[in-house]
Amino acid sequence: MKESPPSVDALPAGLRKFPRFGRRGTQSRKTVTFGDASEVTTSKVWAVVSLGGLLVLWWYLTRGPEPILDEKTFPSPVVIWDAFVEWWQDGYRRTSAWEHASASLSRVLKGMVIGTVIGIPVGFAMGLSRIMRGIFDPIVELFRPIPPLALLPLFIMWFGIGEESKVNLLVWASVWVMIIAARSGVLGVSGSKVHAAYSLGANKWQILRYVIMPNALPEVFTGVRVALGVSWGTLIAAELIGAEKGLGTTIYIASRFFRMDIVFVNIIIIGVIGASMEMIMRFLEARLIPWRGKG
Amino acid sequence: MKNLSVSNLEMVYELPKGGSVHALSDVSFDLQAGRLLTLLGPSGCGKTTLLNIAAGFLAPTSGTVTLGGEPITGPGQERGMVFQQGALFEWQNVSQNVSFGPRMNRKKKSETAVIVEDLLATVGLRGFGDKAVYELSGGMQQRVALARCLANDPEVILMDEPLGALDALTREKMQGLILKLWQETGKTIILVTHSVEEALFLGDRLFVMAPRPGRIEREYELPFAKVGLSVDPRELKASPEFIEKREELLSMIWDMEEQIMGHEDGTS
Ligand SMILES: Nc1ncnc2c1ncn2[C@@H]1O[C@H](COP(=O)(O)OP(=O)(O)O)[C@@H](O)[C@H]1O
């Protein structure tokens, strides 16, 4: 027997959108809620309590009556705030905060753009042709599992210690993710959509342009989001090893001069930028691909 | 107007692990232009295979299908398809889905707009053009699928369980719409269904198909579709003639299912 998905056709208009009320979940009139995932939403109050508690605990451990942590290696939140203001206004080692951050960001951007421009066509080719799949499958399977950082010494030898080796490392880090995302986007198209398009008079090029490409877009977008995260992590680590500018570099140099406050500021900034990139991507995704998961 | 002619169709699927499935065995029939043929039978009797061959998505092992004397070798827009579900383009709104065919054919924008407006009105979706298809109910989505298929003005419309995913009430409404479209446009339609009642109500001709190997078991000429719109469909479906046919078909299908079960249990 086939299961038919529920339809709202038969419901009176007033019932189709059950009004949302209550602060928990969607329908507070449920009699049992334990184990019901839709009822477990994030409690904002407790989120604030948790974050505030962490700050107070941190402050207490460093500046309390009997400090447990040594401020030389684990500065208090107050010191870090001061360091942040200093870093923000004067920069570090004659380079402004913005220059450090934008050096890191522009490396990631360059690496991602090149990785995406190479990865998408290769992934599409693999999804569309047996021969291309044969050619690229072993390459992808071989290289994808290698953590990009393992290649950094080689890349430095080949491309020098400067920008080139870092950008190339990020191309490497993002290209496999993009290939796989594009390939699975293409393979995910349902046969009936392609058939429908052929029956409506589309030629091969039109199938690619108007069916395969939009159908693959959500997966490609996820690929960009994942690759961005991977690239960010890889880059910061690579910068620790050597660069003139960048957030990772700042951490490395500051630690050599025992400026733990500056180290902490940069760690936090790296986290904030990483989270912002994720949030921007999620926002764009909701705006650009509202049909995601609705096929 | 073109007649559809199917002769000595054989379809054998070779399975990758060896062995084969005889999905269609010696299927032949002629379908005059403007008729509505329903295909009924237990699952696995080759209905989808037959439709896919007629659509040009599958090449038969042997035999031919011709439309207006021309052999069918691939998909073409003189044969429109309506699938059970999930074949709409969710990245396009309702109007864009309906205008897909004309746009692929580079029809003038102004002409396309007129076609779309007309068709949306015909299927009862006037004013829904800007809606996203995933915002629509299952029944409305199938209305869009019908309109999209009609936009290219095909000779034949092939429908594979188009109402199979709908609830009973919506299904009855949609049956009325299909009858209306058939009578107003005079298109040739082949419609696959699992529902005996639907096959009887919509079919102006009906084939009961049987599995192993897939074949046409019985043929009926039916009076109900021609009058389906002018009388109350519920009354028609409750009439003695309709009920008699329904019970006859049900017991036939029931027997087939029993046989299949027997096969699977290894008891017959
Ligand atoms: N691509 C395929 N490869 C192998 N066997 C298939 C394939 N498609 C269908 N079959 C088999 O052919 C028979 C007829 O299938 P189908 O035409 O889908 O029947 P129906 O639509 O009536 O349920 C079934 O036994 C099915 O398992």
Ligand SMILES: [Mg+2]
């Ligand atoms: Mg089928």
